[in-house]
Amino acid sequence: MPGTGFTTGKISTIGSCGKNEISGNRKKRERKNQNRTSEAGIRSGQPNVPGRLVVCVPGIASSRPVRNFCVASENAAIFIRLMFIGHFAVALAAKRVAPQTSLGTLFAAAQLPDVIWPLLVLSGVEKVEIHPGDTAFTPLNFISYPWSHSLLMVTLTGTVAGLLYAAKAKYPTGGFVVTLLAVSHWLLDWISHRPDLPLYPGASPLLGLGLWNSIPSTMLIEGSMFLVGIGLYASFTQSKDRIGRYAFWSLMIFLAAIYSADRFSPPPSSAEAIGWVGVVGTGILLAWAEWVDRHRGISLTA
Numbered sequence: 001m002p003g004t005g006f007t008t009g010k011i012s013t014i015g016s017c018g019k020n021e022i023s024g025n026r027k028k029r030e031r032k033n034q035n036r037t038s039e040a041g042i043r044s045g046q047p048n049v050p051g052r053l054v055v056c057v058p059g060i061a062s063s064r065p066v067r068n069f070c071v072a073s074e075n076a077a078i079f080i081r082l083m084f085i086g087h088f089a090v091a092l093a094a095k096r097v098a099p100q101t102s103l104g105t106l107f108a109a110a111q112l113p114d115v116i117w118p119l120l121v122l123s124g125v126e127k128v129e130i131h132p133g134d135t136a137f138t139p140l141n142f143i144s145y146p147w148s149h150s151l152l153m154v155t156l157t158g159t160v161a162g163l164l165y166a167a168k169a170k171y172p173t174g175g176f177v178v179t180l181l182a183v184s185h186w187l188l189d190w191i192s193h194r195p196d197l198p199l200y201p202g203a204s205p206l207l208g209l210g211l212w213n214s215i216p217s218t219m220l221i222e223g224s225m226f227l228v229g230i231g232l233y234a235s236f237t238q239s240k241d242r243i244g245r246y247a248f249w250s251l252m253i254f255l256a257a258i259y260s261a262d263r264f265s266p267p268p269s270s271a272e273a274i275g276w277v278g279v280v281g282t283g284i285l286l287a288w289a290e291w292v293d294r295h296r297g298i299s300l301t302a
Ligand SMILES: [Zn+2]
Pocket: 113, 114, 149, 185, 189
């Protein structure tokens, strides 16, 4: 696995020659990790986790503020790993097609499968594992997620969400865009994931083009999409007040910053942590986008 220094569990199925290779790799990996062990880790007698802040090493994080900081930073690191910014780019651009639909709703629609997914992970219906090196871009190994992420279910949930929104907002165009955004989520995931996306629940073939196998290509494509999305939304809307300006740009900078910080964050500690952080983090982002949109109107020059 390029550049990770980790061995994935999948390799463990190969023959005895492979096993020797694995134990060789493991020894190399252990040596590497030992080298990375911080001074603090040595002092505390606790092994350090690569990428973990020195103050967060068990035994060092003794005071309450430091512990709180460590919990917050580890949760932020998990959220960073869940951030796939291409979905937000499409939602920003969609404002031009459905001007009456708020940015919060557009974000929720483009993220619909990822809004449902952490809830299903927490309830044990869908499974994710942490596998550093699963793809170069993310350590998440999506073992099973047919209800939130199969093409059939994404189309169904997207259609239901679109119909509900159209009925509530009395805005069919908005409803249609909500459905299209949900389906766009599957298409973007199909481009980025390795072949792990089902077409339908059950014995479905698994699809994925594997853009995430290349960090530079992923960041280039998703980063360009995000910039175009920001340009389209910012030129189509204008701030009604200072909140409209500052809340919007701080949200964009926040998204870009945590996306870029991905390279420096440690992998999440557990699937349960991913679920909780996914639920809370997504809730905060959607509320932030909704707040932004209330303080922006359609540009007079648009
Ligand atoms: Zn997804």
